[in-house]
Amino acid sequence: MLDGLKLFLTILEKGGLSAAGRELGLSPASVSERLAALEAHYGVTLLTRTTRSLRLTEEGRVLAEGARRLLAESEELESRIRLGVDKLSGPVRLSAPVDLGHQRLVPVLDRFLAEHPEVSVDLDLTDGVVDLVSQGMDFAVRYGALPDSGLKSRPLGHNRRVVCASPAYLQAHGTPQHPDDLIHHDCIVMRFGVHSDRAWTFHLNGQPHTVTVKGRRVANQGQLVRQWCLSGHGLCRKSVWDVQADLDSGRLVEVLPEFASEHSAVQIVYAATRVQPRRVRALMDRIAEAFAPGTTGPTQA
Template sequence: MPLKNLELFLLIIEKGGLSAAGRELGLSPASVSERLAQLESFYGASLLNRTTRAIHLTDEGRVLAEGARRLLDQAEALHSSIRLGTQTVSGLIRLSAPQDLGRQYLEPILEQFMEEHPQVSIDLHLSDGYVDPVGQGIDFAVRYGALVDSSLHAKPLGENRRVVCAAPAYLKRHGTPLQPADLAEHECLVMRFGINLAREWTFSQHGHTQRILVRGRRVANDGALVRQWCLDGHGLCLKSVWDVRDDLRAGRLVELFKDYDLGRTALNIVYPASRAQPRRVSLLMERIAARLSADSAS
């Protein structure tokens, strides 16, 4: 089966439809449908379920997508090692990260990496929601939380704790809450994760846990925007300490409830366990791991 048909299959998944993939390659819808039919005939299985609005991978399609990405990565690595030499770093790297962490920490690393390797291109997906590296064709993701997906490997970067903080200007106007129950009198900035609102903040101290339902007029699914609202004095926010570390050190934000534990999670690089990593991907992963691990220790 020609590799071009596998590339087209992955492009259909990435673009969300046959017509969009055809436009990307300058192919007619009929040509795309014909080449997809050749793939399905070759494997003797339906690879996509299509409706008028969306496409969905069948189980066989999901297996093929993962194998195709691995095969194409290996083919590209072979091409690069022979034609360009084993020391050349080139090609596209797809990665994902949370909004705030990506902007503050990863963007400077990516900028330097691309300056050092001018044949590398980057596709950075910033999202505070869940990203599936296997299903979405991501080479790796920087992610908070424990690894629960057995199809992924994890490279630990350090511990992450959560903090409640506010701008000095907000505290001057509204006073400083001393106990979690005091949050009932304060404006809180709320994160949205998909359809879920993170209005319940958990505080632990001496084995006792309190769950406080906070209120606030501002809700966003963008962690960087929530942090900016907090810096602007619009309310209190619950954030990863990674996101607000520089603000706390500079005095732009003040940490509250220091005697309480608001939760701790790991920060990891996660990547598909069964996918061969091209040299460009492994080098960038190593660079990010070294930088963030150093930041975690500082």
Template structure:
């Protein structure tokens, strides 16, 4: 049964029966047969299949979450019996924003891997939200207000966001002195799955103040936004963690500081499970602790 659970999760992660079979060394017929056995046993349909894609049904999503929980418990039991309670080993899959991941998370992971040589890390750096259950992600690091009731979260703290541009851009286009001045500037915008972040929020006279910005450049990659700003292509809205080194070196200059943007929350989010593998729980604790320290220092 555990092997069938692993197969089902591999099908969900790979998005096809044939890809899951190749990963596990099984024929397409064998994969299909074992999936049919699972669905027949539980008297439910777990996947909606078309010629091009697979998607989880409501029952399939519940089953996937339960399968991950059962496999985590089995993994934890094996770890206790084979290696003792202190040994940390096995794979961890993570997703994080591109800039934050490269500048802050990767150094933490490097130290963690050095301390735990039997752990492997699969890091997905993306500024889009990833479905943790279908992609088999152990946890995600995310900015923004946490409102997903199907996931659990650990708060890390609040992260200051600011508007900045290169000295060359500001020399040629002028320094905005009020948020409304952004209407006359090139603003580099971030695109998320839910749309383009063109409403930039400020504080003016103790009250929220929002401006709808525009510009020639929009992307879903936070690193590219910073690159364009460094090249003098426009102003950008970034986390202090992402541009701190560039500000200190004078490559970027903060503007509109008196109208400081509202801080953005930072969380670690993960699927609900009664038991997390020790390696996952330990890494979450390490990341929360180290990023919280960095947040306090900044």
């Protein structure tokens, strides 16, 4: 039964029966037979299949959530018996924004892995929103408020977003003195999924003031937005953590600081229904420590 559940979750995480088969060393026919046996055991359809995609049924979603809890508990039990209660082992899968991951999380992960040689990490760096349940992620580090969902959150602090540009751009095009001046500038825009971040909010006389910016460059990756900004192609709006080293060195210059752009929450999010193994809880604790005020990691702005 545990093998069948592992196969089912692998199908979801890889997005197809053939891909799951390659991952597990099974033929597509064998994967299909085992999935059919699992559906027969429960007497329900777990997946609806078309030529292009797989889609979970409601029963399949319930099974996926339960299977992850069961397998996590099974791995935890095996770890305690085989290695002892004081040792951590097994995989941790997490997601994080690209720049934040490179600059802040990777050093934390490296230290954690050095201390726990039986633990492995699968880090998905993306500036999009990952479906933690369907993609089998233990948790994610995200900016922004948690929407109404089946997720729980662990706050890490608040982060200020800054508008900045290279000295070369400002010399060529001038420095905006008021948020409304941005409509005359080339702004590099971040895209999250299908939504472009063109509405930049500031505070003017104690009230929110939003400016809709425009520009010739839009990207779905913060690292590229930062690189275009460093290359003098326009102004960008970024987390201060992502560009702090550039601001300190003078490679980028913050503009409109007196209008104090809004702060965004930073948090760990995870599925409310999932049992977190000790290794996952331990890594979440380590990340929280690295983000705490007074550490060498990120601090509240």
